[in-house]
Amino acid sequence: xxxxxxxxxxxxxxxxxxxxxxxxxxxxxxxxxxxxxxxxxxxxxxxxxxxxxxxxxxxxxxxxxxxxxxxxxxxxxxxxxxxxxxxxxxxxxxxxxxxxxxxxxxxxxxxxxxxxxxxxxxxxxxxxxxxxxxxxxxxxxxxxxxxxxxxxxxxxxxxxxxxxxxxxxxxxxxxxxxxxxxxxxxxxxxxxxxxxxxxxxxxxxxxxxxxxxxxxxxx
Numbered sequence: 417x418x419x420x421x422x423x424x425x426x427x428x429x430x431x432x433x434x435x436x437x438x439x440x441x442x443x444x445x446x447x448x449x450x451x452x453x454x455x456x457x458x459x460x461x462x463x464x465x466x467x468x469x470x471x472x473x474x475x476x477x478x479x480x481x482x483x484x485x486x487x488x489x490x491x492x493x494x495x496x497x498x499x500x501x502x503x504x505x506x507x508x509x510x511x512x513x514x515x516x517x518x519x520x521x522x523x524x525x526x527x528x529x530x531x532x533x534x535x536x537x538x539x540x541x542x543x544x545x546x547x548x549x550x551x552x553x554x555x556x557x558x559x560x561x562x563x564x565x566x567x568x569x570x571x572x573x574x575x576x577x578x579x580x581x582x583x584x585x586x587x588x589x590x591x592x593x594x595x596x597x598x599x600x601x602x603x604x605x606x607x608x609x610x611x612x613x614x615x616x617x618x619x620x621x622x623x624x625x626x627x628x629x630x631x632x633x634x635x
Contacts, residue, residue: 429454432468432480434461438540438600439491440479445596446495449515450502492532495596517593531572531586532597538565543604559608559616566622569598573624580624584631591635599632 431447431454433440447454459468459478471480471487481488481497488497499517519525539562546558576586576594586594609615619626 427484428482430457430482431455432457432459432465432471432482433478434459437478438543438604440600441603442491442596442600443479443481443494443498445599446498446517449517449591449596450498451515452498452502491600492536492597495593499593515590517587517596519587519592527576528586528593531576531594534565534568534572535594535597535601538562538568539598539601543601559612559614563614563616566616566618566625569625569628570622573628577624580627584624584627586628591632595628595632598628602629602632605629 429447429452431440431443433443433456435458444456457465457467459465461478464476468478468480469476471482472478472489475489477489479489479491479494481494483497483501488494495517503516518528542558542561542565546555546562549555549558572594573584573586574580577583577588583589585591586598591599605616617625617629
């Protein structure tokens with residue numbers, strides 16, 4: 417998914433990131449699905465580059481997408497920007513793609529944004545706390561909060577796929593906005609199972625997230 421120089425007509429797309437960030441992973445997934453070539457710049461978060469500090473002076477964090485010299489930050493904002501700018505027939509020199517992450521229908525789009533926020537608030541945030549935990553006990557407690565949120569994903573997938581009749585992804589038959597947001601934590605789901613033996617997306621307890629994890633890994 418690493419890119420070369422991006423865009424047509426002299427446009428460039430650059431992503432400032434860090435290898436361990438799930439928020440960066442989701443942007444790389446979106447650029448890959450959209451077929452957008454880009455330059456990836458790995459940031460040392462202990463010694464942030466001048467480019468990062470200039471591009472994101474408020475939070476000074478990754479990811480930052482720089483398109484034709486203009487920065488965009490905050491991962492879900494970046495995802496929506498990518499979806500709106502890099503579209504088929506967009507013109508203006510932008511790389512075009514027939515892939516759409518967010519649904520066209522307003523209510524479906526609102527539902528997707530709700531579940532994307534759920535992923536960040538109920539899974540992403542406690543997982544970040546778990547990795548920053550000072551003790552093993554604290555880490556177990558935060559991972560427990562992640563596990564407690566997985567049944568919510570079961571409900572979300574059933575709602576978005578009509579019980580699986582429309583497909584196995586939040587986007588239905590194809591990977592969509594929520595899938596990309598959740599996809600950023602997939603490496604951590606596998607790592608947690610390898611280290612602790614705990615299967616967070618358990619096929620017996622939450623069959624739809626378990627099926628989602630398997631199918632998402634095929635992409």
